[in-house]
Amino acid sequence: MSKRVLDINELHTHFFTDKGEIPAVDGVSLNVSEGEIVGVVGESGSGKSVTSLSVMQLIPNPPGKIVSGEIMFKGRDLVQTSLKQMKKIRGNEIAMIFQEPMTSLNPLFTIGNQLIEAIRIHNKMGKGEARQKAVELLEQVGIPRANDIVDEYPHQLSGGMRQRVMIAMAMSCRPDLLIADEPTTALDVTIQAQILDLMRQLNRDLNMAILLITHDLGVIAEICDRVVVMYAGQVVEEGTTREILKDPQQPYTKGLIRSLPDMKAKNQKLYSIPGTVPKPKVDMVGCRFAPRCEYAFDRCFAESPPLYHIGDNRTSRCFLNERDQREVASHDETVIKG
Amino acid sequence: MLIPVLFGMTLITFSIVHLIPGNPAQVILGETATQEAINNLEENMGLNKPYFVQYGIYIQDLLQGDLGTSLRSKTDIAQEIWPYIAATLELTFFAMIFAVFVGTNAGIISAWKQNSLFDYVAMLIALVGVSMPIFWLGLMEQWVFSQELGWLPATGRENSRDPIEPITYFYVLDALLQLDFSRAITVLKHLILPSIALGTIPMAIIARMTRSSMLEVMKSDYIRTVEAKGAGQFIIVYKHALKNAVIPVLTVIGLQTGVLLGGAILTETIFGWPGIGRYVFDAISFRDYPVIQSGILVVAFFFVIINLIVDLLYTYIDPRIKY
Ligand SMILES: Nc1ncnc2c1ncn2[C@@H]1O[C@H](COP(=O)(O)OP(=O)(O)O)[C@@H](O)[C@H]1O
Ligand code: SF4
Ligand SMILES: [Mg+2]
Numbered sequence: 001m002s003k004r005v006l007d008i009n010e011l012h013t014h015f016f017t018d019k020g021e022i023p024a025v026d027g028v029s030l031n032v033s034e035g036e037i038v039g040v041v042g043e044s045g046s047g048k049s050v051t052s053l054s055v056m057q058l059i060p061n062p063p064g065k066i067v068s069g070e071i072m073f074k075g076r077d078l079v080q081t082s083l084k085q086m087k088k089i090r091g092n093e094i095a096m097i098f099q100e101p102m103t104s105l106n107p108l109f110t111i112g113n114q115l116i117e118a119i120r121i122h123n124k125m126g127k128g129e130a131r132q133k134a135v136e137l138l139e140q141v142g143i144p145r146a147n148d149i150v151d152e153y154p155h156q157l158s159g160g161m162r163q164r165v166m167i168a169m170a171m172s173c174r175p176d177l178l179i180a181d182e183p184t185t186a187l188d189v190t191i192q193a194q195i196l197d198l199m200r201q202l203n204r205d206l207n208m209a210i211l212l213i214t215h216d217l218g219v220i221a222e223i224c225d226r227v228v229v230m231y232a233g234q235v236v237e238e239g240t241t242r243e244i245l246k247d248p249q250q251p252y253t254k255g256l257i258r259s260l261p262d263m264k265a266k267n268q269k270l271y272s273i274p275g276t277v278p279k280p281k282v283d284m285v286g287c288r289f290a291p292r293c294e295y296a297f298d299r300c301f302a303e304s305p306p307l308y309h310i311g312d313n314r315t316s317r318c319f320l321n322e323r324d325q326r327e328v329a330s331h332d333e334t335v336i337k338g
Numbered sequence: 339m340l341i342p343v344l345f346g347m348t349l350i351t352f353s354i355v356h357l358i359p360g361n362p363a364q365v366i367l368g369e370t371a372t373q374e375a376i377n378n379l380e381e382n383m384g385l386n387k388p389y390f391v392q393y394g395i396y397i398q399d400l401l402q403g404d405l406g407t408s409l410r411s412k413t414d415i416a417q418e419i420w421p422y423i424a425a426t427l428e429l430t431f432f433a434m435i436f437a438v439f440v441g442t443n444a445g446i447i448s449a450w451k452q453n454s455l456f457d458y459v460a461m462l463i464a465l466v467g468v469s470m471p472i473f474w475l476g477l478m479e480q481w482v483f484s485q486e487l488g489w490l491p492a493t494g495r496e497n498s499r500d501p502i503e504p505i506t507y508f509y510v511l512d513a514l515l516q517l518d519f520s521r522a523i524t525v526l527k528h529l530i531l532p533s534i535a536l537g538t539i540p541m542a543i544i545a546r547m548t549r550s551s552m553l554e555v556m557k558s559d560y561i562r563t564v565e566a567k568g569a570g571q572f573i574i575v576y577k578h579a580l581k582n583a584v585i586p587v588l589t590v591i592g593l594q595t596g597v598l599l600g601g602a603i604l605t606e607t608i609f610g611w612p613g614i615g616r617y618v619f620d621a622i623s624f625r626d627y628p629v630i631q632s633g634i635l636v637v638a639f640f641f642v643i644i645n646l647i648v649d650l651l652y653t654y655i656d657p658r659i660k661y
Contacts, residue, residue, distance in 0.1 A: 056565075056566055058562060058565055058566060060557075086568075087568045087569075087570065088568065089568070090565070090566055090567065090568035091566060091567035091568035091569075092568055095566070096566040098559060098562065098563065100559055103558065103559040103560060104559045104560055104562075104563045105560055105563065106560040106563075106564070106578050106581075106582070107560070107582075107656070107657070107658060108581045108582060108655065108656060108657065109578075109581075117564075117567065117569070117573070118567045121567055121568050121569055121573075122568060153657040153658070155657070155658050166563070169563075169567070
């Protein structure tokens with residue numbers, strides 16, 4: 001097995017607001033190995049962005065704070081790393097791109113200025129040389145007329161082009177890990193596919209690990225090796241993309257898969273899981289998914305299910321997996337006495 | 339933009355004379371004037387012609403740089419007004435330098451170190467500053483720094499026993515042009531107290547505006563992007579955040595400059611500053627209408643110029659804005 005680049009253990013990131021403490025990330029563990037693309041999926045509000053920002057140590061403080069847990073990156077714990085050291089890692093060893101390509105670039109500086117800045121923060125390089133490198137990076141991510149674009153402002157580019165610029169910026173120092181938080185959510189379908197292709201290509205060519213965050217299982221299916229499903233601040237299921245898509249265990253994952261648009265059955269009404277993600281609270285009783293779960297039974301409302309290990313790198317947070325069963329009870333056998 | 343606004347201003351200044359109830363000539367000359375004197379004045383000023391003809395003449399004169407004749411001093415206003423304008427512009431300039439420099443920096447650091455002791459103290463000062471009566475501040479300054487400590491002169495633009503040779507009537511500039519550094523310093527010393535008195539309110543407004551604008555900008559996605567690149571706080575705050583945050587502050591700076599230009603009478607009076615405010619104020623008590631008209635028009639003119647400069651700065655800072 002190849003080396004682990006990122007290993008998050010029992011991460012707790014909480015927000016301390018006027019309305020009380022919000023455990024937005026509540027004991028999350030996940031890992032990414034060299035050259036691997038790992039997807040984190042879950043509806044909006046499940047704590048995916050907070051997890052990824054925790055890795056970068058970019059949680060706005062106040063109100064947010066990493067309360068406990070460790071984030072091992074290439075053998076060091078980022079939670080314990082000083083800001084000074086962290087600055088050397090950000091953009092250099094771990095790069096990040098965000099959901100909104102429209103607002104993620106500073107509107108008042110040229111593409112070139114922002115790219116050159118990214119290059120020169122971590123490399124001793126003259127302006128001219130950095131500019132040459134910037135043009136090369138733009139060409140590398142498939143931007144036509146890179147020589148002109150370098151002097152243009154973000155508002156002169158389309159969303160897809162801006163996201164390519166963001167990727168070029170992220171690639172500027174050849175990071176070991178790229179964290180992409182909903183990189184294609186704001187883009188239309190064709191552009192989305194192009195951006196995913198580009199990311200896969202960079203992953204292969206540079207053997208760069210990617211942590212891809214999305215609320216869209218379709219995106220996961222497209223390029224991820226493994227999947228971590230999150231719900232209300234916790235990991236609820238983990239496995240290879242194949243396992244998750246073909247043989248989901250946890251009812252929430254099943255719901256996500258059911259709500260995928262089916263290419264074969266056209267005009268069918270799209271399924272969506274009823275209800276919404278609850279805001280995580282400190283003293284939640286029972287399974288967090290219980291109010292929306294069609295399999296829920298008495299115990300689900302009284303106890304919180306732990307994360308059951310049901311195979312190699314395969315977990316599920318559901319009482320139905322307690323006996324490590326491969327097959328979940330079929331629909332009419334739902335009520336199983338604990 | 340520039341032309342219609344100035345045109346509108348001439349309408350207003352023109353109307354001033356004609357909005358006064360009663361016969362303008364009568365008002366100008368006072369109750370005891372004889373009918374003959376009134377007729378003469380009407381003849382001289384063209385007051386017996388129809389309004390639109392009078393206005394036409396007024397505009398024609400203005401276009402030729404003719405602001406009319408002062409009733410009091412009987413001299414050409416265009417000739418005697420410049421030293422007053424220069425005095426006001428110079429004072430406004432230094433007051434705004436003080437206001438912008440202190441205000442923006444206080445705002446930036448307050449936002450950067452939000453909820454720190456600096457933030458609390460700076461914002462308390464800003465709060466007091468906005469509500470500070472200028473005359474009180476001015477008098478306190480004079481009492482402390484002039485009377486008690488004797489560090490700075492309390493009134494005037496220069497040492498009147500050792501006057502400067504005026505060229506542009508911007509005294510600092512004039513002294514520097516003549517390479518007369520000791521006089522330049524004297525003039526600067528005279529500028530300090532009135533500049534602070536005049537600049538305090540805009541300084542406080544700019545500080546608060548900068549702070550809130552910075553806090554807003556610091557939350558934006560592109561700041562997070564810069565942080566994710568591994569940039570240091572200085573680049574984040576002074577390059578990326580400041581340039582964005584300064585855009586709304588610029589509007590305030592422009593407006594406040596205009597306010598100072600027009601509203602400096604109090605400061606000019608306290609500090610014996612021979613500026614346009616004093617010039618117009620004195621004219622009022624002599625019913626010197628041509629001077630009042632011209633003074634207002636000149637202030638309006640510079641107000642428009644400042645707005646023009648602000649607009650140009652916008653396009654310079656923000657590539658998305660095009661005219
Ligand atoms: N700045 C913040 N202040 C308070 N709560 C926050 C903040 N950011 C995130 N949260 C909390 O964290 C939860 C998870 O947010 P997030 O990680 O952005 O979800 P996702 O990315 O999965 O959509 C939110 O529901 C919210 O309650
Ligand atoms: S533990 Fe119960 S409520 Fe939770 S997912 Fe499993 S069946 Fe549903
Ligand atoms: Mg998110």
